[in-house]
Amino acid sequence: MNYYNAEILIADDNYDLCQMIKTMLITNGFKNTDTVLSCSEAESMIYKKKYSLIILDVNFPDEDGFSFYKRLSQSFDIPVIFLSARDKNEDRLKGLGLGADDYITKPFLAEELLLRCRAVLKRTYNKDKNIDRIYKIGDTEINMSAGTVKKTPESEETALTNKEYKLLNVFLENRGRILTFDFLAEAVWGENYYAYENTLMVHIRKLREKIELNPSNPKYIITMKGLGYRLNK
Amino acid sequence: MKSLIKIYFKYVILTVSIAMAFIVVQMCIYIYAGVLMWQNDGVPLDGKYSVRNISQQFEFDENKNITNSEYMNGIIDDAKCEFAFILDDNGNIIWEHNLSDDLNHKYTVSDVASFSKWYLEGYPVSVWETEGGLAVLGYPKDSIWKYNIVQDIKGLHMLFKLIVFGIISSFVFVAVLIIIFGYGYYKKVKVITDGINNLSNEMPVYMPVNGNFKEIALCINKTAEKLIKQKSIIEKRDEARTEWISAVSHDIRTPLSLIMGYGEMISQNNNIDNDTKEKGSVIKEQSIKIKKLIEDLNLASKLEYNMQPLRKEYIRLSSVVRQAAVECINSINEGAEKYNINIDTSPEFDEYIINADKQLMLRAFENIVGNSIRHNSNGCEIYIKGYIENNKVHVIFSDSGLGIPKDIAENINNNTKSLKHIMGLIIVKRIITSHGGKMTVNKGIEIIFN
Numbered sequence: 086m087n088y089y090n091a092e093i094l095i096a097d098d099n100y101d102l103c104q105m106i107k108t109m110l111i112t113n114g115f116k117n118t119d120t121v122l123s124c125s126e127a128e129s130m131i132y133k134k135k136y137s138l139i140i141l142d143v144n145f146p147d148e149d150g151f152s153f154y155k156r157l158s159q160s161f162d163i164p165v166i167f168l169s170a171r172d173k174n175e176d177r178l179k180g181l182g183l184g185a186d187d188y189i190t191k192p193f194l195a196e197e198l199l200l201r202c203r204a205v206l207k208r209t210y211n212k213d214k215n216i217d218r219i220y221k222i223g224d225t226e227i228n229m230s231a232g233t234v235k236k237t238p239e240s241e242e243t244a245l246t247n248k249e250y251k252l253l254n255v256f257l258e259n260r261g262r263i264l265t266f267d268f269l270a271e272a273v274w275g276e277n278y279y280a281y282e283n284t285l286m287v288h289i290r291k292l293r294e295k296i297e298l299n300p301s302n303p304k305y306i307i308t309m310k311g312l313g314y315r316l317n318k
Numbered sequence: 319m320k321s322l323i324k325i326y327f328k329y330v331i332l333t334v335s336i337a338m339a340f341i342v343v344q345m346c347i348y349i350y351a352g353v354l355m356w357q358n359d360g361v362p363l364d365g366k367y368s369v370r371n372i373s374q375q376f377e378f379d380e381n382k383n384i385t386n387s388e389y390m391n392g393i394i395d396d397a398k399c400e401f402a403f404i405l406d407d408n409g410n411i412i413w414e415h416n417l418s419d420d421l422n423h424k425y426t427v428s429d430v431a432s433f434s435k436w437y438l439e440g441y442p443v444s445v446w447e448t449e450g451g452l453a454v455l456g457y458p459k460d461s462i463w464k465y466n467i468v469q470d471i472k473g474l475h476m477l478f479k480l481i482v483f484g485i486i487s488s489f490v491f492v493a494v495l496i497i498i499f500g501y502g503y504y505k506k507v508k509v510i511t512d513g514i515n516n517l518s519n520e521m522p523v524y525m526p527v528n529g530n531f532k533e534i535a536l537c538i539n540k541t542a543e544k545l546i547k548q549k550s551i552i553e554k555r556d557e558a559r560t561e562w563i564s565a566v567s568h569d570i571r572t573p574l575s576l577i578m579g580y581g582e583m584i585s586q587n588n589n590i591d592n593d594t595k596e597k598g599s600v601i602k603e604q605s606i607k608i609k610k611l612i613e614d615l616n617l618a619s620k621l622e623y624n625m626q627p628l629r630k631e632y633i634r635l636s637s638v639v640r641q642a643a644v645e646c647i648n649s650i651n652e653g654a655e656k657y658n659i660n661i662d663t664s665p666e667f668d669e670y671i672i673n674a675d676k677q678l679m680l681r682a683f684e685n686i687v688g689n690s691i692r693h694n695s696n697g698c699e700i701y702i703k704g705y706i707e708n709n710k711v712h713v714i715f716s717d718s719g720l721g722i723p724k725d726i727a728e729n730i731n732n733n734t735k736s737l738k739h740i741m742g743l744i745i746v747k748r749i750i751t752s753h754g755g756k757m758t759v760n761k762g763i764e765i766i767f768n
Contacts, residue, residue: 099572105579112583170571172613174629174677191571192609194602195582262648267637311661312640 088206089114091137096120096127097168098145106140106168109195110202124148128157136163137210138202141185143169143176154183164209166201168193220257222305222316225296229254234295248273249292256306256316265313289314322511326504333496341489367397373446373453376404382450384413391415394455400441401456404448405430412451421456435466506531513538522546556623567616574612578605614741617681621748628675628752635767636668636704638676639713642683643702646691656697659687663704670711672767674753682749685742686715686763694719701762709768716762727759 093115095106103120110118119134121127124145130136143150154165167180172190180188186205189198218229226235232250233242245253255264255272270281273288293300307315372393377386384390384404394402394415401421403414409425411417421439430452434445442462444455469477506529513525513535523542525535584590584598620626643659650657672679690700698719705712722743728734730743743759750757755767 101576102572102579105576105583109579109583112587170568172571172616192575192578192605194606195579195586263644265637265640265644267634267640309644309659311663312644312659 088137088203088210090117091115091206091210092134093118093202094121094127094130094134094136094139096122096124096139096145096150097142098122099142106198109198113199115202124150124153127153131157131161131163138206139163139165140168140198140202141165143167143171143180151179151183154185158184164205166198166205168198222296223298227253227257227296229257236295236298243295245295246291248288249295252288252292253296256314260316261318263309263313263315267313269313322504322508325507326500329503330497330500333500334493337489337492337496341485367393369444369446369453369455372397372455373448376448376450376453378448378450382406382412384450387413397455398457399455400458402454403456404451404453406451417456437464510534510538513542517542517545520545520549557625560619560623560625563619564616567612570608570612574605574608578602578609581605611741614745618741618745618748621745621752624752626678626752628678630673630675632671632673633676633679634668635670635672635674635679635711635713636663638674638679639663639683639702639704642680643687643700645680645684646687650691653697657691657694657700658698659700659702661702661704663702664706666706667704667711670706672711672753675749678749679753682746683713683715685746689722689742690715690717690719711767713765714762715765721761722759722763727761730757730759 093110095103095110095118097103097106097120100120100122103122107118107120119130121130124147127139127141131139141150141154145153150167150169154167157163158165164186165184166187166189167185168189168191169176169180170191171177177188177190186209187201189201220227220229224237226238227233228235229250232245234245235242251273252269255269266282266285270285273285274281289306290300293303293306296305297303305317307317309315372390375386375393376384376390379385390402399416401414401416401418403411403417403422405425406412409427409430411422411424414422425433430445433443433454437443438454438456440459441456442459442464443457446453446455509525510531513523516523517538523538525539527535527539578601581598581601585595585602587595587598590598617626640661643661647654647657647659687700687702690698694717698717701714701716701718703712703714726740726743730740730747743763746763747757750765753767755765757766758764
């Protein structure tokens with residue numbers, strides 16, 4: 086699964102910005118990128134070529150990006166990242182509400198754009214090929230596709246419970262970042278998570294037992310006192 | 319307006335007491351006049367020189383001849399009598415003093431009855447019985463007014479009752495008049511004060527222009543019109559300003575994206591020498607700062623002119639505080655371990671639910687913690703304390719680093735304009751106050767919600 090081969094279309098009415106994003110993507114390994122300056126050009130390009138990702142501005146002289154995407158999504162299933170100068174929450178929610186995969190506001194960091202492109206492509210590019218999601222935490226090998234954990238290469242595979250799986254999933258998606266109790270509890274139990282904080286501690290302890298060599302002195306799932314937990318890189 | 323009814327009552331009390339005072343003063347004047355009459359030194363009618371007193375001093379022998387004639391002459395002169403005489407039972411004068419010839423004759427019973435009641439040839443006289451007969455004292459003409467009053471006792475009682483009733487009823491009448499007319503004015507003034515009240519609440523005012531208060535009503539109507547006009551002008555101008563700032567901050571985003579993006583690319587290009595790479599990363603870092611400034615400016619102007627709609631929802635304050643602290647730590651690229659967050663919250667605080675705009679609250683707390691991190695590049699301890707006391711929710715942020723300079727703290731606390739770059743804290747304050755909270759800056763920052 087080499088998503089660097091993905092065809093990416095950059096649509097923005099500013100020529101310089103299109104060129105910059107193109108350069109940025111090319112220097113980071115994405116070889117197949119096209120740029121267009123309007124929605125109508127974008128539309129004709131989409132009919133010509135099969136794109137795996139569109140980086141789409143919102144403000145165009147001819148049509149606004151939201152309605153273009155709305156129209157487009159009726160006949161095509163192409164992942165979209167909005168890249169807009171509109172930073173209001175309403176706009177962000179509107180974009181995501183239309184089914185966009187992400188919404189980035191200008192000015193943006195190149196690294197952020199790249200990370201988000203990779204995240205979207207990882208999820209969508211060649212998704213029919215069933216590839217195991219394998220992660221390493223120290224000596225521990227985790228297969229998120231199978232939901233199993235191998236503490237050491239020699240030890241036996243153990244299955245993750247539903248809650249442990251959800252926890253580990255958000256930890257892996259946010260590796261190196263502190264996650265608050267509230268965030269973790271919400272990820273596991275959904276919106277009405279308020280009563281579950283003590284239960285969360287129990288699940289963290291069980292998860293440590295499966296991952297940490299010494300669960301009472303954890304090296305990877307670290308407690309941030311008063312704040313939450315962090316999965317170390 | 320409550321004070322108006324007070325004014326009305328004061329007016330009633332004042333005018334009624336003026337009326338009362340008027341009556342009391344009148345009575346005083348009459349009493350004083352009476353006293354003066356009593357004490358006047360014209361014709362002494364009372365005391366030592368009263369007719370009774372004088373009459374009793376006549377001394378008679380057994381033949382009813384006066385023995386102290388000389389002495390009595392003196393007394394009668396002292397009493398300022400014009401003349402005096404004594405009549406025996408038959409009406410003959412048995413003694414006289416200064417009596418003119420035309421009066422010196424015999425008096426019949428009817429004469430006596432007449433002059434004792436009225437006048438003797440124009441002279442006012444007083445009579446009193448003595449051992450020898452009837453003493454008659456004559457006073458100078460026109461010196462005494464004489465009138466006999468005859469009234470039956472029942473009528474007298476009635477008269478007395480009528481006087482008392484008259485005083486009371488006229489007093490009540492006056493009081494009622496005062497209250498009724500006062501109320502009339504109260505109602506008219508109330509229209510005016512209601513108008514002024516509306517004016518102060520920035521509500522439209524259209525008062526009827528008539529009556530005594532015509533001009534005042536006209537003035538108030540005009541003022542209201544002007545106020546509303548000015549308000550809409552100010553609102554339009556504020557809106558235009560906010561729109562303008564919003565448009566500028568929107569238009570600056572694309573060029574800034576280019577600067578930031580190319581700066582970042584230069585800083586990461588391994589084919590370039592380190593010096594230039596370093597410069598590229600400076601361009602990137604500074605662009606990020608400009609980006610933050612623009613966002614702050616935009617948000618600050620929207621909050622200032624109430625154009626930032628609050629998307630309120632019920633959220634746990636402790637959760638927002640924690641998330642803000644974590645976001646700040648997570649966003650540090652290098653050296654996050656130099657900053658240690660010490661969070662200390664009471665169980666009640668952890669449970670506290672607030673109705674607030676989550677994104678804005680998050681922004682406020684992130685600004686505060688972000689400040690601690692930015693201004694202490696060598697690392698510091700960051701303290702966050704949350705508790706509830708006297709039904710008030712306290713959140714206190716402080717750090718072991720440099721703290722907030724005194725002049726900045728004062729500027730924020732007093733809302734004074736300042737040239738120092740304190741946009742971040744101004745935004746925090748606006749967010750907190752727009753949620754009904756209070757923020758004070760000392761060495762740390764204390765936020766209180768009711």
